[in-house]
Amino acid sequence: MLPEPFTPDFLTQLETLRLRTRKEFLGGHTGSYSSPRRGTSLEFADYRKYSPGDDLRYLDWGIYARTDRLYVKIFREEVDLFAYIFIDASASMGFPSREKKFSPASHVALALAYVILANHDHVKLHLLQGQTNGSASQFYRGRRRMADCMDFATSAVLGGSLDLAPALGEHLKRLRRPGKAILISDFLMPAAAYQPGLNLLRSFNLDIAAIQILSREEVEPAFPNGSLALVDSETQGEIRYQWNSASRGDYQTRLAHHNLEIRSFCHQIGIHYSLYVTDRDLSDFVFATLPAIGLFK
Amino acid sequence: MEFLNPTALLGLLALPLLLVPYLIRKKPRRLVFSSLLLFMEAGIPASGRPWGRINLPPIFFLQLLLLALLILAISEPVFSVRPTNIAIVLDNSASMQALEDGKPRLSLAKESASSVIGELGAGGTVDLYVTTPRLTKVRVAPLDPVEAKAAVGAITALDLGDPSIDYDNVLSQLARERRYERVYFVTDHPARGQTPTSRVITVGRAQHNLAVTGFEIHRASLVNARLEASAKIANFSDRDEKIKVVLKGSGTTLASRQVAVGADKTASVSFEEFAEQPSYEVAIEAGDALPLDNHRFAVAPASRHLQILAVTPRPQAMMSLKSIPGISVDVVSPAEYEKSERTGYGLEIFHFSAPAVPPQNPALFILPPGSHSLAKPGAPISNAAVSGWREPHTLTRYINFSLLRPTYARPLKPQSAGDVVIESPNGALAFATERQGVRYLTLGFDPLPFLGRENLPMSIFTLNFIDWFFESGGSSGQATGEPIRLGSVQPGDVLTTPAGGQVSLKPEFGYFSATFYQGIYRRGRGGKSELYARNLQDTNESDLRAPAPIELRGTAPNSSSASVLFSFWPYLLAASLLLLLIEWFITPRMAFFGFGRRRLSGAA
Numbered sequence: 001m002l003p004e005p006f007t008p009d010f011l012t013q014l015e016t017l018r019l020r021t022r023k024e025f026l027g028g029h030t031g032s033y034s035s036p037r038r039g040t041s042l043e044f045a046d047y048r049k050y051s052p053g054d055d056l057r058y059l060d061w062g063i064y065a066r067t068d069r070l071y072v073k074i075f076r077e078e079v080d081l082f083a084y085i086f087i088d089a090s091a092s093m094g095f096p097s098r099e100k101k102f103s104p105a106s107h108v109a110l111a112l113a114y115v116i117l118a119n120h121d122h123v124k125l126h127l128l129q130g131q132t133n134g135s136a137s138q139f140y141r142g143r144r145r146m147a148d149c150m151d152f153a154t155s156a157v158l159g160g161s162l163d164l165a166p167a168l169g170e171h172l173k174r175l176r177r178p179g180k181a182i183l184i185s186d187f188l189m190p191a192a193a194y195q196p197g198l199n200l201l202r203s204f205n206l207d208i209a210a211i212q213i214l215s216r217e218e219v220e221p222a223f224p225n226g227s228l229a230l231v232d233s234e235t236q237g238e239i240r241y242q243w244n245s246a247s248r249g250d251y252q253t254r255l256a257h258h259n260l261e262i263r264s265f266c267h268q269i270g271i272h273y274s275l276y277v278t279d280r281d282l283s284d285f286v287f288a289t290l291p292a293i294g295l296f297k
Numbered sequence: 298m299e300f301l302n303p304t305a306l307l308g309l310l311a312l313p314l315l316l317v318p319y320l321i322r323k324k325p326r327r328l329v330f331s332s333l334l335l336f337m338e339a340g341i342p343a344s345g346r347p348w349g350r351i352n353l354p355p356i357f358f359l360q361l362l363l364l365a366l367l368i369l370a371i372s373e374p375v376f377s378v379r380p381t382n383i384a385i386v387l388d389n390s391a392s393m394q395a396l397e398d399g400k401p402r403l404s405l406a407k408e409s410a411s412s413v414i415g416e417l418g419a420g421g422t423v424d425l426y427v428t429t430p431r432l433t434k435v436r437v438a439p440l441d442p443v444e445a446k447a448a449v450g451a452i453t454a455l456d457l458g459d460p461s462i463d464y465d466n467v468l469s470q471l472a473r474e475r476r477y478e479r480v481y482f483v484t485d486h487p488a489r490g491q492t493p494t495s496r497v498i499t500v501g502r503a504q505h506n507l508a509v510t511g512f513e514i515h516r517a518s519l520v521n522a523r524l525e526a527s528a529k530i531a532n533f534s535d536r537d538e539k540i541k542v543v544l545k546g547s548g549t550t551l552a553s554r555q556v557a558v559g560a561d562k563t564a565s566v567s568f569e570e571f572a573e574q575p576s577y578e579v580a581i582e583a584g585d586a587l588p589l590d591n592h593r594f595a596v597a598p599a600s601r602h603l604q605i606l607a608v609t610p611r612p613q614a615m616m617s618l619k620s621i622p623g624i625s626v627d628v629v630s631p632a633e634y635e636k637s638e639r640t641g642y643g644l645e646i647f648h649f650s651a652p653a654v655p656p657q658n659p660a661l662f663i664l665p666p667g668s669h670s671l672a673k674p675g676a677p678i679s680n681a682a683v684s685g686w687r688e689p690h691t692l693t694r695y696i697n698f699s700l701l702r703p704t705y706a707r708p709l710k711p712q713s714a715g716d717v718v719i720e721s722p723n724g725a726l727a728f729a730t731e732r733q734g735v736r737y738l739t740l741g742f743d744p745l746p747f748l749g750r751e752n753l754p755m756s757i758f759t760l761n762f763i764d765w766f767f768e769s770g771g772s773s774g775q776a777t778g779e780p781i782r783l784g785s786v787q788p789g790d791v792l793t794t795p796a797g798g799q800v801s802l803k804p805e806f807g808y809f810s811a812t813f814y815q816g817i818y819r820r821g822r823g824g825k826s827e828l829y830a831r832n833l834q835d836t837n838e839s840d841l842r843a844p845a846p847i848e849l850r851g852t853a854p855n856s857s858s859a860s861v862l863f864s865f866w867p868y869l870l871a872a873s874l875l876l877l878l879i880e881w882f883i884t885p886r887m888a889f890f891g892f893g894r895r896r897l898s899g900a901a
Contacts, residue, residue: 095331188332218331229325232333240325241336254335 002150005107005282006114013287014111015118018297019081022270023207025178031080031121039077047071081121082139082179084206085109086171087153088213089127089134090162091234092188096217098158104278105184105213106153111286112182113149115296117142125152128167128185130160136171161234164189164197172204181206186213187262195265202269209272209295212262216279221251301373301493301864308368315364319357356883363876370869375493380478382439383417384471385410385449386426388484391838393454395485395587397501403454405500406483410449413481413498414442424475425449428484429457430778430813432467455813456589456777458835459486464847468495482847490849493864497847505534507583508590508839509542510563512832514577516598526568528579528593532558533840541582542566546574573597576817576828590839594817596828603767604641606658608634609648617746621763640784644766648745655737657784659766662739664707671715672728672739674707681706681721681742691765692718692727692738692758701754703742729765733782734775738762776834777815780808793819795831 050070058072093102116123125137137152223243266273393403423445425435472494488497511529543553551571558564605626607615612628631650651665683698708724715730726741744755790802795816818829
């Protein structure tokens with residue numbers, strides 16, 4: 001049983017989408033994504049001189065008529081795509097509640113996974129926790145594996161503090177095929193923590209997309225005015241904070257600046273970036289925002 | 298500046314409590330957030346300041362000022378100028394003799410009074426009053442401060458209880474009628490409330506005390522020479538005491554006994570078989586706060602020989618009384634009564650006669666004439682049946698009233714307050730009354746002559762009324778302040794007070810009323826002397842733990858007092874209300890007194 005946003009209409013709409021990659025990968029099977037190899041797809045790639053033994057069906061008779069030389073058309077090979085969806089499963093994804101942050105994040109991941117599965121591509125889900133902990137699913141292919149994807153996402157137990165680069169490194173060590181990497185996280189970490197992580201993904205020749213997930217309570221904290229003892233959900237560190245309208249504005253300025261830094265860094269290194277505030281409609285985000293940043297064709 | 302309700306100032310001590318809600322409020326609310334990354338720069342690590350930052354908002358100081366003003370307003374502050382015409386009422390009752398750290402309360406009261414006098418403005422005048430034996434002015438003319446201090450120093454405490462007066466009313470009346478700007482009452486009673494003109498200055502503190510509250514010397518019966526003494530010891534404290542009680546006779550110790558008295562209890566102790574003395578004293582050996590009530594005095598009971606003056610036209614009937622042991626009878630006719638010497642008689646019997654005014658000795662009126670002032674006899678009846686009698690009563694004990702049937706009787710109609718002791722269906726047959734400690738008995742029948750066993754009911758009744766008069770001879774002494782009846786005074790008669798002072802008695806003296814000190818008063822009459830005992834009777838004076846408070850309910854001040862007092866609590870109250878409005882304006886969500894206010898504006 002799929003969760004609420006995944007209605008038949010929503011799924012039907014998702015089937016119309018295709019993930020866009022800005023890199024060519026060597027796929028394992030015939031698929032719909034370009035490969036650096038030449039193959040038998042319908043997409044023309046180049047000409048080369050005819051050599052005995054070439055398939056006469058690919059001779060370009062028009063060039064022969066004009067130049068009296070034999071050339072054969074060569075086409076791109078279209079291969080299937082291997083996609084890796086990394087979901088932040090640290091304790092901060094459970095704030096203010098699992099339903100308000102991690103579940104929407106996993107819905108985004110599942111929507112993306114469904115798009116991939118519907119195109120008969122391979123998708124693998126990774127849960128990022130701590131430095132080395134975290135689990136990963138097997139590769140799923142085909143729409144019928146959607147339920148497995150959902151089971152995996154919902155089985156996540158949130159906890160711990162995420163150190164992005166080591167956590168990604170642990171997962172990437174076992175990665176054998178390049179492809180599309182989608183990182184879903186709240187990115188509530190200093191630049192010195194997320195930048196190495198994203199650079200690490202780049203080093204594995206992955207086409208990367210970063211989706212930042214924030215709950216409404218993180219964007220507009222509803223603290224009562226006065227003295228607060230704020231506790232970090234991951235580190236359990238505590239600070240005293242005097243909360244009032246001025247500090248609220250200050251916080252929102254800091255958050256906007258932090259998000260801008262992530263966006264700028266992603267743009268600099270060619271990563272698709274989008275921010276999803278979890279009280280937003282999922283279909284609107286998937287069908288409007290993600291295509292707009294070039295994640296879908 | 299003074300405060301009419303200074304107790305309210307204690308509320309200032311509670312002002313620090315206002316900090317509590319702020320401290321509670323300042324205890325930071327613990328909230329979990331996904332990441333403190335964006336708070337780190339502006340926040341303070343919890344470990345750095347474990348108690349948090351005490352940052353009192355301006356509204357706190359506004360509330361503090363508001364509460365302080367309210368408390369000041371409730372305490373009713375008044376500005377006063379130095380009064381120039383005051384009265385000082387000094388409590389000189391017995392309890393003022395109680396010792397406070399070895400110093401009598403009266404001394405403390407005098408110091409307070411002198412201090413008040415010392416604060417008088419130039420040209421000030423003082424009227425000095427004492428409370429006992431009644432509220433009286435010490436000097437008629439107003440005193441200047443120097444004279445007043447001297448007069449205060451001369452005041453002594455009397456062995457009398459507090460007069461039962463409403464001090465609030467009396468002090469206000471003094472201020473109103475005598476135009477005093479202020480009336481100070483220096484006493485050991487606490488005060489509740491103040492009035493613009495009346496001030497109560499309380500001296501002394503609650504103390505434990507033991508007291509002899511009763512002492513009596515009596516004979517077992519008229520014909521019995523054996524003396525008995527009984528005393529009551531009261532313990533006005535919250536702990537049990539064991540004390541030694543000593544019986545003294547004319548200064549010599551006759552007997553002593555240990556007695557245990559429980560807290561707040563009274564114990565009785567009795568002595569028997571002791572030598573007859575003119576006067577007796579019982580004392581307890583207790584080093585308590587009030588030495589005065591550790592002693593009590595009594596004189597020897599009346600002689601066991603009862604001397605009767607019989608006024609009768611029928612002497613034979615009276616002479617029959619001589620057959621009773623211990624009774625001697627002098628008979629005079631009614632016409633000779635006024636001329637006769639009547640002192641020394643324990644009982645006067647008027648047989649078919651009565652004087653114009655009741656005599657000063659106890660008297661029995663048998664079938665008095667119709668002009669009798671105590672009870673008028675009605676129509677004669679024969680074989681009167683007794684239909685009711687007082688019981689228990691000395692007059693009715695041992696009598697079988699079914700056998701008491703006077704052959705001739707005239708039922709009485711009482712003309713004054715008293716007890717109908719025996720009555721018939723037609724009216725009273727025996728009417729007893731007492732005036733100024735003197736007992737009178739009026740009979741509507743004639744119990745005489747005394748026939749012994751031949752008329753047993755009448756003989757028993759005769760013995761009963763002799764006992765009844767005999768016991769009224771009184772050996773327990775009377776209260777201080779009770780006058781001593783002098784009777785006929787001969788030139789040269791002298792009365793010696795307990796302190797040893799001698800008062801020459803004059804023939805025109807009917808009473809000696811200055812019996813303000815406890816002890817034995819001795820009246821010298823020729824070669825003979827008579828003793829009178831006076832004791833402090835007010836146990837309230839002995840109970841030093843919680844004197845009755847003086848309620849000052851605040852009657853309207855007189856016009857002159859208004860000129861020396863300027864009350865400005867209404868202005869303080871108005872200022873408080875203004876502050877309240879300001880606070881209301883500043884914090885519209887203010888809850889009651891601001892304690893419950895929570896800043897919820899950002900919690901949407």
